[in-house]
Amino acid sequence: MPGRAKISISLDAELVVEVMVLAGIGSPQDAVEAVVRDYIERGHRTEARVQLQDEPRREADLGQPPPQG
Template identity: 70%
Template sequence: MAKVSVSLNADLVVEAMVLSGVGSPQDAVELVLRDYIERGHRTEARLAERDEALRVVDMKPRDVEG
């Protein structure tokens, strides 16, 4: 896997280290990014399920009132 170097604010990295409970700045930032990406995937999956459920409801024939 390719590696990328990024300069970050030290306070931001220390906060990431504290919140993740990791002593390495590299590992802390990597954990935060992985969590962010996984959260995005979970959100996408949840929205897709909701949209599919709405499509199923829309497909059902409606009762004619009269």
């Protein structure tokens, strides 16, 4: 991707080969990048799910008057 900063890291070769096999990707760089992108996307989906679950509770809390005491 042009214009994006890149970094270089060292990884255990066995880990990279396993990622390549599991992902069905022949390039070590592409395989590891695919795993990282999937991890990030999964995190965003989880955040969205949690937010959707919390919305009804927040709306219910907003509709109730604060406790008097």
